[in-house]
Amino acid sequence: MKIAITTSGNDLNAPLDTRFGRAPMFMIYDLETKTFEVVDNEQNLNAAQGAGIQSAQNIARQGVKALVTGHCGPKAFRVLEAAGIKIYNTSAATVSEALELYVAGNLAESTNADVEGHWV
Amino acid sequence: MRIAIASGKGGTGKTTVSVNLARTMGVPVQLLDCDVEEPNTHLFLKGDKVKEEIVTIPIPQVHEALCDGCGECSKFCEYHAIVTFGTAPLIFPEMCHSCGGCTRVCPKKAITEVGRRIGVVETMMSESITLIGGRLDVGVAMAPPLIRAVKERLQKDIPAILDAPPGTSCPVIAAIRDTDLVLLVTEPTPFGLNDLSLAVDMVRELKIPFGVIVNRMGSGDDRVHIYCQKEAIPLLLEIPDDRKIAESYSRGILMVDALPEYREFFESLMEKITKLGKKGRT
Numbered sequence: 001m002k003i004a005i006t007t008s009g010n011d012l013n014a015p016l017d018t019r020f021g022r023a024p025m026f027m028i029y030d031l032e033t034k035t036f037e038v039v040d041n042e043q044n045l046n047a048a049q050g051a052g053i054q055s056a057q058n059i060a061r062q063g064v065k066a067l068v069t070g071h072c073g074p075k076a077f078r079v080l081e082a083a084g085i086k087i088y089n090t091s092a093a094t095v096s097e098a099l100e101l102y103v104a105g106n107l108a109e110s111t112n113a114d115v116e117g118h119w120v
Numbered sequence: 121m122r123i124a125i126a127s128g129k130g131g132t133g134k135t136t137v138s139v140n141l142a143r144t145m146g147v148p149v150q151l152l153d154c155d156v157e158e159p160n161t162h163l164f165l166k167g168d169k170v171k172e173e174i175v176t177i178p179i180p181q182v183h184e185a186l187c188d189g190c191g192e193c194s195k196f197c198e199y200h201a202i203v204t205f206g207t208a209p210l211i212f213p214e215m216c217h218s219c220g221g222c223t224r225v226c227p228k229k230a231i232t233e234v235g236r237r238i239g240v241v242e243t244m245m246s247e248s249i250t251l252i253g254g255r256l257d258v259g260v261a262m263a264p265p266l267i268r269a270v271k272e273r274l275q276k277d278i279p280a281i282l283d284a285p286p287g288t289s290c291p292v293i294a295a296i297r298d299t300d301l302v303l304l305v306t307e308p309t310p311f312g313l314n315d316l317s318l319a320v321d322m323v324r325e326l327k328i329p330f331g332v333i334v335n336r337m338g339s340g341d342d343r344v345h346i347y348c349q350k351e352a353i354p355l356l357l358e359i360p361d362d363r364k365i366a367e368s369y370s371r372g373i374l375m376v377d378a379l380p381e382y383r384e385f386f387e388s389l390m391e392k393i394t395k396l397g398k399k400g401r402t
Contacts, residue, residue: 050199
């Protein structure tokens with residue numbers, strides 16, 4: 001199973017980015033093979049609106065089943081829910097820390113958007 | 121003739137100029153409050169509301185039984201207002217710009233359009249002035265469709281004054297487009313000058329004849345005047361920085377009613393406007 005983690009870097013020691021919609025990158029981590037690839041999300045950094053929707057489509061295309069991030073807004077939440085992707089919020093500082101928390105089962109599944117949308 | 125009152129900077133006196141000019145004209149005139157995010161023209165006029173009309177914009181509705189989840193709608197939509205994952209699409213009404221593209225590209229004809237309320241247009245009669253004003257609903261971000269709805273109610277043969285929102289972005293363009301003349305209201309301060317020059321660029325781009333009105337004369341410096349001279353922009357009116365004007369304004373009374381000495385200011389403005397308007401579009 002693959003999971004997505006929001007980050008601003010390229011490896012496991014990189015900082016976790018607390019934003020979902022406007023995270024610069026997603027680390028797509030494969031829990032079985034313990035390998036990862038990094039997917040660019042740059043196009044969303046300057047999106048006027050709809051960044052969360054587009055990010056959700058972006059990781060859904062990667063076939064992930066879970067997302068570990070800082071915060072998730074209402075529109076992204078709806079898309080992720082429709083795509084069957086579970087959301088886990090964390091305040092972990094790095095990607096590896098977030099990954100450990102997830103693997104150890106220490107993160108609770110989010111049942112609602114935890115922040116307001118930035119637009120409307 | 122359609123005269124738009126715009127500014128760039130907010131709070132320079134667009135509404136003050138709009139209502140006083142409308143009152144001074146003395147003939148039947150349409151006054152349009154195009155500042156639909158914060159309409160306030162009605163505060164200065166006494167009269168009865170004669171009509172309130174709900175304005176909607178078209179947004180998609182999917183008939184799930186017809187949808188096979190092909191995703192064409194989602195691919196087409198520039199604003200991510202419709203999103204699919206091999207199932208019936210999710211719709212985000214607040215993102216939709218009402219282009220109708222999704223309904224056209226859908227191979228199964230599964231998408232139709234329904235109305236989404238964005239605000240109201242209110243019509244009020246105050247002696248010779250017909251005030252038509254838009255009021256955007258709280259939480260709605262898209263002003264231009266409501267501004268266009270206000271303008272659709274214009275009657276051709278009656279002169280119109282359009283009170284535009286501040287700024288130089290889409291709502292202002294929607295308000296001033298297709299007018300015959302734009303009056304840019306500013307104040308003699310560095311802020312006033314900065315935003316005036318942005319507004320001048322905007323009006324020149326739209327190729328609409330325009331002139332400048334300086335409000336609160338005496339409160340700042342002469343840079344706006346130097347700029348207008350250099351750019352050969354006609355200075356149509358100077359309204360002094362007079363405490364009595366502020367007092368009448370704060371009571372919701374028109375300057376030309378409370379202070380008759382200012383009536384001739386607006387009469388002379390009307391004459392200059394008529395001359396400028398005759399020159400037509402540049």
